[in-house]
Amino acid sequence: MATRSGHRGFAAVWDWMSRHEPRSEKELRARTAGGCRGLTLEFGFGVGANWSFLPPQVDYVGIEPDAYMRSRAAHHERPKTRSFDLRDGDAQALEIPDASVDTVLATFVFCTIPDAAAALREARRVLRPDGQLRFCEHVRPAGRVSGRATDVLAPPWSRLAGGCHPNRRTLAVIEAAGFELTELERTRIGPLPAILGVARPAPGAPQEG
Ligand SMILES: C[S@@+](CC[C@H](N)C(=O)[O-])C[C@H]1O[C@@H](n2cnc3c(N)ncnc32)[C@H](O)[C@@H]1O
Incomplete structure (x- = not known):
């Protein structure tokens, strides 16, 4: 039985936002979720905003x-x-066997998972060698001032937004977990830069960190 733990207010806000998403964000979801194949594992499905795009x-x-x-x-x-x-x-900490999943789907989630590196190592562990990670994530701005601004904003932002961090360097974390990028596009989600892409498990052991 599920425990009643989580962010009640943020879940209500995210539910509203998901139902009123601009077409541009729906397109990002369609392109990310629409390419899933085989056994697909979604990390942090939230209110199910990707479901209508799944094949x-x-x-x-x-x-x-x-x-x-x-x-x-x-x-x-x-x-x-x-x-x-x-x-x-x-x-x-997935309760899923090694090399058993064809696709890991992750949208706007590595900003929130407390240890995104651990989650990405788990994604790599459960993916088959020919599996794919499909992701769409907002990331830390590259500019010195804008990047620093998100560092300063991160603590209050995180409190208001269910643990979300606006300053994560998610692309570097994906690669450090042992993935190779096969597709990458840079875009924006509101004021923040974002990345949309596909990665596959790199041969060999994942690096630490
Ligand atoms: C900003 S919401 C995004 C929800 C959904 N992925 C979407 O695109 O609409 C971030 C989600 O990550 C989930 N999350 C936080 N920690 C997590 C964890 N350790 N494992 C899986 N999901 C997590 C949150 O509960 C929340 O639903």
Whole structure:
């Protein structure tokens, strides 16, 4: 039985925002989720904003540790995927066997997971050698002043936004976890730079950090 833990206020805000997302953000979701194949594991599905973009042939497993997000997701339309399984779970410590997943889907989640590097190492562990990580994430601005501004803003932002950090260098963390990029596009989500891409497990052991 799910424990009632999470960010009640932020889940309500995210639910509203997901239902009123601009077309440009829906397109980013469509391009990220629309390319999933095989057994697909979504990290932190939130209120289920990616579900309508999933191809029907996938077998879907979604994990989400926030009970308020999960209960709001329950009111969203289920996708017509081949199978559909929602779990209370933590991307930093997956209860999923090694090399068993074809796609890991992650949107706007590595900004929030406390230890994004650990979650990415777990993604690499559970992905088959020919599997793919599909991601869309906002990241720290490259400029000295704008980057520093997000460092200063991070603590209050994080308190208001369910643990989100506006200053994560997520691309470097993806590569350090043992992934090679096969597609990468730089875009913006509101005021923040964002990255949209696909990565595959690099051969050999992942680096630390
Ligand atoms: C900004 S929301 C994004 C939700 C969804 N991915 C989307 O694109 O709409 C961040 C999500 O990450 C989830 N999250 C936080 N820590 C997590 C963890 N350790 N494992 C998996 N998900 C986590 C939060 O509960 C929240 O649902």
